[in-house]
Amino acid sequence: MSESLVRTRQDLRALKQELVEGAALVAGIGLVPLTQGNLSLRDPKSGLILMTPHDLAYDQMTTDDVVVQDLDGKVIEGRREPSHESQVHLAVYEQREDALGIVHAEPIYTNLFGVLHKPIAPLHVGTLIDVRGEVPVMPFAPSGSRQFGYDMLEVMGDRNAVVWANHGMLAIGDSLGKAIHCTVMVEISAQLYHMALQHGEPHQIPERYHGMLVG
Numbered sequence: 001m002s003e004s005l006v007r008t009r010q011d012l013r014a015l016k017q018e019l020v021e022g023a024a025l026v027a028g029i030g031l032v033p034l035t036q037g038n039l040s041l042r043d044p045k046s047g048l049i050l051m052t053p054h055d056l057a058y059d060q061m062t063t064d065d066v067v068v069q070d071l072d073g074k075v076i077e078g079r080r081e082p083s084h085e086s087q088v089h090l091a092v093y094e095q096r097e098d099a100l101g102i103v104h105a106e107p108i109y110t111n112l113f114g115v116l117h118k119p120i121a122p123l124h125v126g127t128l129i130d131v132r133g134e135v136p137v138m139p140f141a142p143s144g145s146r147q148f149g150y151d152m153l154e155v156m157g158d159r160n161a162v163v164w165a166n167h168g169m170l171a172i173g174d175s176l177g178k179a180i181h182c183t184v185m186v187e188i189s190a191q192l193y194h195m196a197l198q199h200g201e202p203h204q205i206p207e208r209y210h211g212m213l214v215g
């Protein structure tokens, strides 16, 4: 084995651990029921993508279950099948250089807006910072293809999150931690938006402040 391959394997071990811990966190705070959803991150050094496997409970997942793929989807390492939505993640890594982590989750209030096909207003300042605007809705389509990823990226523009109609959401970050944070902030604004609408029309954060926000 070449020295660089040995080094890549060592780097990947730490990143696999990061992915498994991230998946446990997302499941632990109720953002993905059962084996729904999927997470991935990109190794900035090798460019390889680490993906959660298909249909495995998050509380049983270990670093051995992580699937390593190249950008074309070829499995480089791992004994399991990659998530069936891995092509969507790969489309994002291919087209967005800023993406180092991705979460596809199924939070309930975000899904509420997903079934209404209604964009989520970034009512909380943290959502606006993370997403960079309103969370758009990707029209319903089967989500297993690269083309779904390309179509989704067009809907997203430069934003870091998107609701999938009738099927959860996807968030992008410059680390997996940021993608998880973004997922939480989308769900918080979805909850706020839903609750606020029971009382009236919520106030949006004025546009003149959008470039000045710090969380």
Ligand SMILES: [Zn+2]
Pocket: 036, 037, 085, 104, 143, 167, 168
């Ligand atoms: Zn899904």
